[in-house]
Structure formats: C-alpha cells, structure tokens
Amino acid sequence: MYRGGYTGKILRINLTDKTFKEEPLPLEVAQDFIGGSGFTVKYLYDEVPADCDPLGPENKLIYAPGPFTGTTIPCASRMAINAKSPATGAMGVATTGGHFPVEMKRAGYDVIIVEGKAEEPTYLWIKNGEVKFRAAKDLWGLTSTDTQQAIKDELHDQNVRVSCVGPAGEKLSKMACIVNERRVAGRKGLGAVMGSKNLKAIALRGNLQMEISDKEKYDAARKRMRDGMRNSPILYPEFSRYGTSTTLDLTQAMGIYPANNWTGTGDFAPADKIGGFAFEALSAGKTACSGCPVGCSQLRLAKEPPYTGWFTEGPEYETLYAFGGVTGVDNPDAIIAADRISDELGLDTISAGVTIAFAMELFERGILTLEDTGGMDLRFGNHVAMVKLLHMMGEREGLGNILADGTKAAAERIGKGSEKYAMHVKGLELPAYDVRGAKAHGLNYATAFTGADHNKGYAFQEIFGIPIPYAVDRLATEGKGKLCKWNQDARTALADSPTMCVFLMDMAVADFMFENTADLMEGTTGLTYTPEEVHQVGERVNNLARVFNTLAGLTRADDDLPERLKTEPIPSGPSKGQMISQADLDFMLDEYYEARGWTREGIPTRAKLEELRVGYAAAKLGL
Amino acid sequence: MRPPSWGCSGGTRVPGTAMTAKRSANTEQGRDRRLEATTVNVKVRSIGLINSLLGQAERDLALPGGTMIDGLLGRLSELGGEKLAPYLAVPKELSAHAPLRVMVNGRDIAALQGRQTVLQDGDDVLIFIPIAGG
Numbered sequence: 002m003y004r005g006g007y008t009g010k011i012l013r014i015n016l017t018d019k020t021f022k023e024e025p026l027p028l029e030v031a032q033d034f035i036g037g038s039g040f041t042v043k044y045l046y047d048e049v050p051a052d053c054d055p056l057g058p059e060n061k062l063i064y065a066p067g068p069f070t071g072t073t074i075p076c077a078s079r080m081a082i083n084a085k086s087p088a089t090g091a092m093g094v095a096t097t098g099g100h101f102p103v104e105m106k107r108a109g110y111d112v113i114i115v116e117g118k119a120e121e122p123t124y125l126w127i128k129n130g131e132v133k134f135r136a137a138k139d140l141w142g143l144t145s146t147d148t149q150q151a152i153k154d155e156l157h158d159q160n161v162r163v164s165c166v167g168p169a170g171e172k173l174s175k176m177a178c179i180v181n182e183r184r185v186a187g188r189k190g191l192g193a194v195m196g197s198k199n200l201k202a203i204a205l206r207g208n209l210q211m212e213i214s215d216k217e218k219y220d221a222a223r224k225r226m227r228d229g230m231r232n233s234p235i236l237y238p239e240f241s242r243y244g245t246s247t248t249l250d251l252t253q254a255m256g257i258y259p260a261n262n263w264t265g266t267g268d269f270a271p272a273d274k275i276g277g278f279a280f281e282a283l284s285a286g287k288t289a290c291s292g293c294p295v296g297c298s299q300l301r302l303a304k305e306p307p308y309t310g311w312f313t314e315g316p317e318y319e320t321l322y323a324f325g326g327v328t329g330v331d332n333p334d335a336i337i338a339a340d341r342i343s344d345e346l347g348l349d350t351i352s353a354g355v356t357i358a359f360a361m362e363l364f365e366r367g368i369l370t371l372e373d374t375g376g377m378d379l380r381f382g383n384h385v386a387m388v389k390l391l392h393m394m395g396e397r398e399g400l401g402n403i404l405a406d407g408t409k410a411a412a413e414r415i416g417k418g419s420e421k422y423a424m425h426v427k428g429l430e431l432p433a434y435d436v437r438g439a440k441a442h443g444l445n446y447a448t449a450f451t452g453a454d455h456n457k458g459y460a461f462q463e464i465f466g467i468p469i470p471y472a473v474d475r476l477a478t479e480g481k482g483k484l485c486k487w488n489q490d491a492r493t494a495l496a497d498s499p500t501m502c503v504f505l506m507d508m509a510v511a512d513f514m515f516e517n518t519a520d521l522m523e524g525t526t527g528l529t530y531t532p533e534e535v536h537q538v539g540e541r542v543n544n545l546a547r548v549f550n551t552l553a554g555l556t557r558a559d560d561d562l563p564e565r566l567k568t569e570p571i572p573s574g575p576s577k578g579q580m581i582s583q584a585d586l587d588f589m590l591d592e593y594y595e596a597r598g599w600t601r602e603g604i605p606t607r608a609k610l611e612e613l614r615v616g617y618a619a620a621k622l623g624l
Numbered sequence: 625m626r627p628p629s630w631g632c633s634g635g636t637r638v639p640g641t642a643m644t645a646k647r648s649a650n651t652e653q654g655r656d657r658r659l660e661a662t663t664v665n666v667k668v669r670s671i672g673l674i675n676s677l678l679g680q681a682e683r684d685l686a687l688p689g690g691t692m693i694d695g696l697l698g699r700l701s702e703l704g705g706e707k708l709a710p711y712l713a714v715p716k717e718l719s720a721h722a723p724l725r726v727m728v729n730g731r732d733i734a735a736l737q738g739r740q741t742v743l744q745d746g747d748d749v750l751i752f753i754p755i756a757g758g
Contacts, residue, residue: 234711235723239673239755247755250671254750256730277755278672465754466725466732474735575730575750 003031005214006068006526012110014125014132016198017058017117021132026111032528033614036067038094038497039542040112041083045092046545046618048114051552055087055190056173056197058118064105064164064203065113067500068526071106071211074223075230076502078103078291082164086189087197088175088352088407089427089452091550093189096456096497098290101181101205104162108207119199124152124165127205137201142168144345145180152204165202166192167347169395173197175406175428176352176394180344183298183314184290187349188429189451190407211525219524226517229509236295236508241287244297247277248318248433249325251464255475256575257435260326261381262358263424263565266435267574271331275321283333288314290502297504303334307385311338316350319455322433323354327424328361329381339388346395352407355430357390359408360400362422368415375399424563426453427555437566438576439463441473441481441488444589447560448485450546456497458489461507469511476576478585482592486540494518494539541613544597544605548618557603560590664689664745668700671752677708687743693726694739696749711753714739726751 003009011024034043041063053059062084069077080102086093105113108127115125122137135155140148149163163181170177170192177192178185195201213219230236239247252258253272260269273279283304289296303311316324316336324330324339343350363369364379371377377386377400393401404411408423408430424431429452436443445458461467462484463475470487473480495518496503510517515532523529530538562581570580581589594601598609607619663686675681678700687696701709711724726733727750733741743749 235673235753235755239753243755247672251752251754254669254671254752255727272671465723466734467723468734472732472734475732477735575727577730 002028002527003068003214004527005212006072006522007031007036007111008106008109008209008211010110011112011114012127012132013114013116015116016119016123016134016200019134023130031068031526033538033541035494035498035522035538036070036111037065037079037081037500038083038096038493039538040065040498041081041094042092042542042546042549044112044114045083045085046549049085051085051549052554053085055085055090056193058116058198060085060194060197062115062191062194062198062200063112064115065111065500066102066106067498069521070500071103071209072213072525073292074521074525075227075292075294076290076505077500078293079500079502080105081497081500082179082186082191084191084194085553086191086428086451087173087193088188088190088409089429090553091427091452091555092450092546093191093194094451094497094546095178095186095188095191096500097179097181097184097186098502099182099184100291101162101164101184102500103291104205104207106207106211107209108205109209113203115198115200115203118197122199122201124200124202124204126156127203128207140201141171144168145347146183146345148202149182152202156204158206161204161206163202163204166195166200167345167395169347169405170196171201172397172405174348174394174397175410176349176356176430177347178349180347183344185344185349188352188454192347213525214527215524217524218520222517222520222524225513225520226505226510229513229517230294230505233509236504240297240504240508241295243277243281244299244315245277245318246280246299246316246321249321250276250278252434254575255438255464256571256577257438258326259322259431259433259435261329262327262355262362262422263431263435263563264362264569264572265329266437266571267577268572269326269329269331271325274331275325275333275336277318280333283337285312293502295504301337303337305334308334308338311341313337313341313344316340319433320350320354323350324384324387326433327354327358328384328387329358330384330387331382332384335384335388339391342388342391342395346391348391348395351432352430353391353394355424356394356404356408356411357387359411359419359423360390360404363415363419366422368417368419369400373400421564424565426561426563427559429453431563434464435571435576436562437571437579437581439475440478440581440585440589441475441484443562443566443581444481444485444586444593445489447562447586447590448593449489450543450550456492456503458485458492459503460484460488465507467507467511469514476579478581478589479592482589482594483596485589485593486596489543490536490539491515492539493542494535494537498538498542537613541615544610544613545615545618547599547603547605548610548622551604552621557590557601560603562586662689663687664691664743664747666696666743666745666747666749668696668749668751670750672755673753674708674711674751677711678704691743692739693728693733693741693743693749696743697726697739697751700751723754724751725754
C-alpha cells in the first residue's frame with residue numbers, strides 16, 4: 002500500500018441531489034496512473050459514457066493534483082482537470098498551477114469528481130470533510146477575479162482558494178476555461194462543462210500535512226532534483242527572469258512563428274516589439290506558483306493608451322502568438338490587455354486569438370463583411386478590433402456569439418468555404434508553432450488525444466535542440482512517429498500525471514527525467530517503478546484515452562492537420578518551403594500507430610491493452 | 625546518465641530540400657575545394673544570453689576556408705571572453721549545461737555534421753540558448 006503523498010481519499014459530489022461521499026483511493030489506481038492526468042483519464046473512462054453530450058448532466062468534472070502536490074518537493078503545485086470536451090468530443094484534460102492544487106490536497110483529497118447538474122447557480126465550499134452547496138446567483142456574471150474575491154469575502158476567509166468560471170463558462174462557450182487565482186486550466190472548453198452544471202466555483206480550505214513514506218529516500222531524491230535545478234544555467238536567472246516569453250525570439254529565428262492566420266510565417270517578425278526581451282520594458286515584478294523557487298510568471302503593466310493600466314500575469318508565449326503573430330498584432334500593450342480580458346471572461350487565449358485571426362482572414366477575403374462585423378474593420382493587425390471582438394465573444398454578442406465556440410463551429414455556421422481557413426484539429430485551435438517546420442511537433446498536433454495541444458507531446462528535440470532521447474532533424478519525417486509516441490508518453494508520465502511543472506523536464510532533470518520521477522515516487526509514496534515503468538504509465542494513460550475517443554466516434558480521419566498546412570508551404574524565412582503534405586502525414590501516422598502497437602486505423606489492440614494492464618478496455622471496443 | 629531504455633531508436637529521413645543539396649557539398653570533394661579558398665564570409669546572428677555576452681546581435685566574419693562550426697565557436701569565445709566560453713563549450717552532462725543551439729541557414733547543426741559542419745561562403749549562422757517552452 003502507498004504510505005505517503007496521497008491523502009487516500011476521493012470526494013464524490015452530486016450536484017443534482019446535493020449529496021457527497023468519500024471513497025478510498027485504490028492502490029492499483031495509484032500504482033498504474035500515479036495521479037493528475039492519469040487519475041482523471043482513468044475515472045472519466047470508467048464513469049462517463051463516451052457518447053454522452055459534453056454539456057449534459059452525464060458528463061463529469063474531475064479534479065486531481067499529484068502525489069507530490071502539498072509536499073516540499075518544488076514545482077509540484079499543479080493539477081489536472083478532465084471532462085468530455087465540448088470543443089472536441091474527446092477527453093479534455095487540462096492542467097493548471099498556482100495555489101488551488103495544494104489547497105485541495107490540504108483539504109484532504111486526491112480526486113474530486115463532480116456529477117450531475119445543480120438546479121440553480123451554485124458554488125461548492127469544501128472544508129473539514131464537509132461540502133456545502135451555496136447559492137451562486139449573485140456571483141453569476143462576475144469575472145474570474147471578482148468571483149474569487151466575492152467568495153473569499155462571503156466566507157470571511159481571504160486564504161480560501163477558488164477554482165471558477167467567468168461569463169464565458171456560464172454562456173457555454175466551447176473555448177471557456179476554468180480559472181484559479183490568475184492561472185488557467187485552458188483549452189478544450191472545460192469551463193463550459195462547469196457552466197453547464199450551473200457550477201460557478203469550487204472553494205476549499207484545509208490544513209492536512211502530507212505524510213512521507215521514506216524520509217531518507219525522499220530527501221535524497223529531492224536533493225538530486227534541487228541540485229539539477231540549481232546547476233541549470235538557464236533556469237536561473239534566464240528562465241526565472243523571462244519565463245516563456247523568449248520562445249517568440251526563438252521561433253521567429255527558426256522561422257516557425259505563425260502569423261496572419263498561418264499565411265505569413267516568416268514574413269512577420271515582431272520580436273523587437275513583443276518578444277521576450279522587448280517585453281521586459283513592461284515588467285511590473287513577478288510571481289510564483291506555490292512552493293516554486295523559480296517564479297517564471299512575469300507581471301506586466303500596459304503603459305500606452307488606450308490600454309494604459311491593464312495589468313496581467315504573463316503574457317505567456319502562446320498568448321504572444323494568439324494576440325500577436327496569428328492576428329498580425331505587434332502592440333505589446335494590446336496583448337497585455339487581451340490576455341487579462343481573456344482570463345477575466347474565462348476564455349482560452351489560444352483558441353480566442355486563433356478564432357479572431359480566422360475571422361480576420363474571412364474579412365480580408367470578403368467572406369465576412371462590415372455588416373457582419375457591426376462596422377468593425379477586422380483586418381489583420383487591428384488590435385482595437387481584436388480586443389473589442391474578444392469582449393463580444395465572452396459575452397456572446399453579435400459576431401462574438403458565432404465565434405465563441407471556436408473556428409470549427411464558426412465555420413459550420415458561416416459556411417461559404419470558410420472551413421478552409423479554420424486552423425484547428427478535432428475542433429481545438431492550433432498552438433504557437435508552425436509545425437510545417439517541426440514535423441514531430443506537427444504529428445503531435447494531429448494525434449494528441451485532446452486535439453491540437455502542444456502540451457501533450459511537445460517535441461523539445463525539434464524546438465530546443467535537446468538531444469534526448471537523440472538528436473533529430475526538425476524537417477525530417479522519418480522517425481517522427483516513434484518520437485511523437487515517446488514524447489506523448491513521457492510528458493504524460495513525467496509532468497501531467499505526477500503534476501510536476503514541465504519546464505523541469507527540459508531544463509533541470511533532462512538527463513535523468515524518468516529516474517527522477519521513480520525516485521521521488523519511492524521516497525514520497527513507497528510505490529516503486531523502474532524508469533521504463535514510469536514511461537509506461539504515460540503509455541497506459543494515452544491508450545485508455547484513445548479507447549475513450551474511439552468509443553466517442555473519433556477515427557484515423559480525425560488525426561489530421563488543417564488543409565493549409567498540407568498544401569501551402571511556409572512562404573518565407575528560415576523554414577521557407579516547408580509543409581506537411583498528406584503523404585508526409587500518412588507516412589508519419591503509419592509509423593506512429595505501429596510504434597503504439599495499434600491497428601493501421603489507429604485503434605488499440607487487445608494485446609497492447611493487456612500488456613498495459615488495461616485489458617478490460619478491449620471488451621468495450623468489441624475486441 | 626540516461627535511463628537504460630528509451631523505447632525507440634533514431635533515424636531520420638531528410639527531405640531533398642535545396643538546403644540539403646547545399647549541405648551535400650560537404651563531401652570530401654567539396655571540402656577539398658573549400659580548403660583551397662582563402663576565406664569564407666559568414667553572417668553570425670545571436671539572440672538572448674549569447675547576444676548579451678557577445679555584445680552584438682549580428683556580425684559578419686571572414687574565416688579561413690574549411691573552418692568548421694567548432695572553429696567558429698572558438699573564435700566567438702575569444703571575442704566574448706571568459707563569461708561566454710563555457711556556454712559555447714561541448715557539454716559534459718546535459719542537466720548542468722545550457723543546450724547551445726547552432727543553426728546554419730535555418731538548419732540545426734545536429735541534422736548536419738554537428739560541430740564538424742564546414743562553413744561555406746555566405747552562410748547564415750544563428751547561435752542561441754533556448755530558454756523555455758510555451
């Protein structure tokens with residue numbers, strides 16, 4: 002049995018009949034799935050019908066931090082949230098950092114499962130093993146910051162931690178996210194699932210101290226990781242000082258910073274205005290997630306009209322693309338404002354920015370007219386229109402109502418051949434790397450079980466040149482199927498399931514990443530793994546999620562990329578001429594499925610599922 | 625030290641781009657020709673930390689024909705002084721060293737001949753240390 006790290010308890014809450022109960026966390030679930038993403042995939046697979054309506058009461062919202070969350074292991078203050086995604090119809094795991102995950106462990110839970118639908122707007126107040134169902138009628142319509150503050154005031158406790166939705170979640174936007182502090186579980190529309198349940202927020206408080214299985218082993222593993230962090234020449238002071246923002250300078254230099262809805266990659270080079278080094282001029286301090294000694298989160302203050310005074314935590318690199326390159330904007334103050342507005346409304350910045358870029362291209366092509374936009378000049382680069390449209394999407398006003406569900410849904414409503422310009426995979430908008438110049442990264446966009454999600458299988462070999470497990474040519478296609486599988490399984494096993502900050506993988510423990518997790522697990526929980534078994538946890542989670550998606554109706558045809566990436570080469574710059582043709586994609590997909598032990602149609606086999614100790618999933622597939 | 629098994633092995637298929645064709649001039653025959661040349665002119669660009677230590681984001685360098693990336697980095701170490709040199713050296717273990725990234729005409733040297741990649745006249749060399757993901 003596990004002897005530390007875990008609280009050993011699952012909290013199950015039913016909003017329909019206002020009941021709750023505690024259940025034990027089974028040993029085999031802890032051993033096989035570790036925590037975080039692993040736990041949420043396991044329970045969503047077990048309990049939610051794959052063909053259910055994502056916004057119906059059958060869907061469940063599942064929260065899970067990891068076994069290190071709440072201990073003194075740094076960079077573990079994260080959690081996963083999962084539900085069937087209204088954006089993709091697939092599993093919708095998202096992760097977030099901050100302070101809420103630690104408070105959830107202190108409140109006593111490894112997993113919280115929220116079921117059913119409340120009759121009236123409700124928020125949950127969890128403390129000392131009690132769950133109170135409190136009226137949220139007065140909170141309905143509030144922004145994310147106001148919601149958190151109003152709940153703290155109402156409970157007379159400023160140290161309560163809150164996970165909530167803004168107006169976008171209440172209005173069931175398929176790009177709505179869930180916000181805690183100024184951190185976000187983004188993408189995939191989990192905020193809409195929360196809103197569909199009439200659930201405005203979960204507030205909690207606790208004081209449980211995590212037990213440690215073997216203090217000596219725990220200290221040794223923790224020290225090795227800390228030494229890796231301390232010795233890293235980039236974690237301090239560089240990453241601590243700039244955060245993720247300098248990735249713009251990098252991707253621009255590589256010619257893979259997408260611009261103007263992916264028509265202008267290589268042409269648009271705004272690093273001197275909105276790159277990480279340029280952004281330092283707008284610094285207003287920094288902050289850190291709970292227990293993090295790095296503090297990559299930069300605070301920025303807009304200084305020029307009409308955005309003077311807007312303040313945000315970020316913008317992270319992805320947002321520097323969403324409200325920068327892809328919309329053709331190079332105004333740093335506008336990006337700061339758009340970042341903050343998105344978080345307040347509860348909109349995902351990537352999906353929102355890419356959807357606005359989609360509308361901009363339609364406007365430039367004459368598919369959307371001034372009448373459609375309410376008189377707005379929606380050409381690329383118009384940051385005032387971008388910010389206005391963002392508000393309209395959060396409140397579902399005018400054109401914003403059509404765009405609030407993302408590019409796929411908007412293209413279906415607009416018609417006129419607009420789908421051709423909708424940059425998404427499975428209904429999830431493309432993140433900030435022009436993958437025509439980074440093929441394994443592109444294959445991950447096509448195959449990640451959540452849709453075009455850079456976080457599920459980030460090809461750091463291609464983007465950063467880190468030669469683990471080996472050096473690769475970012476422009477080659479051969480070997481990328483195997484590499485993509487390796488990355489997806491590693492990321493799930495090392496970051497999303499133990500809920501460790503992923504930046505450690507790249508920058509501090511790169512050459513002992515699997516051992517690091519195995520050693521921390523043994524010291525903290527008493528559960529033992531070989532490095533290969535750690536990696537296999539990731540494979541298990543990815544297979545179970547794939548079974549769910551298959552049952553939900555997704556097929557090989559959904560492991561696709563937008564037409565533009567397959568037919569139009571990058572127009573200029575260091576990656577000029579690159580694309581991923583249908584033949585390239587098919588070649589990489591065949592190799593990927595083979596590496597995964599799936600059929601050529603991308604369906605897991607009984608043999609593979611049994612090898613991963615999830616043979617029970619084979620029957621559901623009719624195998 | 626790496627985990628004992630990575631679950632997959634290397635191997636890349638490089639598409640036949642113009643850049644590849646240019647690189648293929650690094651055959652023995654191509655190299656011999658270059659060694660006869662007196663100098664090659666290359667543009668060196670740097671961003672971030674390397675840029676701040678070099679004190680110049682872009683510079684043109686004239687190098688002896690046949691100079692490899694290793695030689696260029698040595699030359700830059702001299703220009704950037706003792707603070708820069710460790711960042712340009714060959715890392716002994718990955719976790720304790722910044723992953724220096726060198727690209728020639730947009731192509732990572734890992735996909736060429738690594739530090740033994742021979743520079744050609746007119747090459748555009750980009751040198752940087754990536755800080756983080758997004």
